[in-house]
Amino acid sequence: MPLLEGKNALIFxxxxxxxxxxxxxxxxxxxGARLALTYQERxxxxxxxxxxxxxxxxxxxCxxxxxxxxxxxFAKAAELFDGGLDILIHSIAFAPKEDMENPFWQTSRQGFLTALDISAYSLVAMARRAVPLMQARGGGSIxxxxxxxSERVMPKYNVMAVAKAALECSVRYLAYELGAYNIRVNAVSPGPVNTLAARGVPGFTTMRDHMTEVAPLRRNIEQSExxxxxxxxxxxxxxxxxGEVLFVDAGYHIMGA
Structure with a gap:
């Protein structure tokens, strides 16, 4: 039987x-999971x-x-999934372009707030709404x-790095509090992959090339991984x-440079 037969997944x-x-x-x-996908209007x-x-x-x-x-x-998801949710995927990040391009010490107040709101607080906001739907299924996974x-300086990643640090800390606190409801909360940390968001990071190509040279597997990763x-x-x-962060980066994170 498929691993997720009969499971409902809401993906952001x-x-x-x-x-x-x-x-x-x-x-x-x-x-075997049944999916519902959210989208921005554009x-x-x-x-x-x-x-x-x-x-x-x-x-x-949304x-x-x-x-x-x-x-x-989440009300629509409850309707589609008969009141129950098993899996919530949060894969959202954004920071204003100028606050990625400028030196970190020149980050604007609004840019900082925007990056933290969209990239980190949104996980908390989603978890709060997911809890009752997951309780109806006896637990779930976020x-x-x-x-x-989030852990090391990556030049030009700037305020987004701070947002990712906040996101990972949120994972740990959510895991601690939601464990009582049999809800697990984890994060996956991939190497640099060619996504729409990544292409907005100055020096992205340099990051990819460096990983290929340094990572133990001497390659980058694929989305399927x-x-x-x-x-x-x-x-x-x-x-x-x-409460864990699972690295999927060809071993890059274990290296010193």
Whole structure:
């Protein structure tokens, strides 16, 4: 029997076929999960085309900076999934372009707040709404996507690195508090992959080239490898794992430079 037969998964963060969230969605669907994908209005066309590749996958509009839209998205998910949710995928990150390009010490107040709101607080906001739906299923799994810049200086990653650090800390606190409801909370930390968000990071190509030279496996990773690792964390195979950051970066994170 497929690992996720009968499981319901709500996925935030699909923008196009290169999205980490899409790689995760494909892996979950391949193991029997029923999906619902959220989308930003400007990305609807691309997300709809992808959803058609997994027959029966509904779309839900949602701007994560709006509490009203988050409420509506989870209410719709509850309707689609008969009141129960097993898996929540959070793969969302954003910082204003100028605050990525300028030196970190020149980060604007609004840019800082925007990056933390969209990239980190949104996980907390989603978890709060997911808890009652997961309780109805006897527990669940929440998974987010982070990056090693939360721990080490990656030039030009700037305020996004701070947001990822906040995201990882949020994972630990959520894991601690939601464990009482049999809800696991983890993060996957991939190497630099060619996503829509990554292409907005100055020096992204340099990051990819450096990883290929330094990582023990002497290569970069593929989106499918992120999907497979995420599938593991969301499946019963990882039922004893919570509060963790799983690196999927060809071993890059163990190196000193």
């Amino acid at each position: 963060g699909v923008a196009n076929h290169r999205s980490i969230a899409w790689a995760i969605a494909q892996a979950l669907a391949a193991e 990305m609807e066309k691309f997300v709809r085309e992808l959803a058609e590749k997994v027959p029966g996958t509904p779309l839900i509009p 701007d994560v900076q709006s509490d009203e839209q988050l409420d509506a998205a 998974l987010t996507a982070t990056y090693i810049a 992120i999907g497979d690792a995420s599938l593991f964390l969301c499946s019963p195979l990882a039922r004893g794992i919570t």
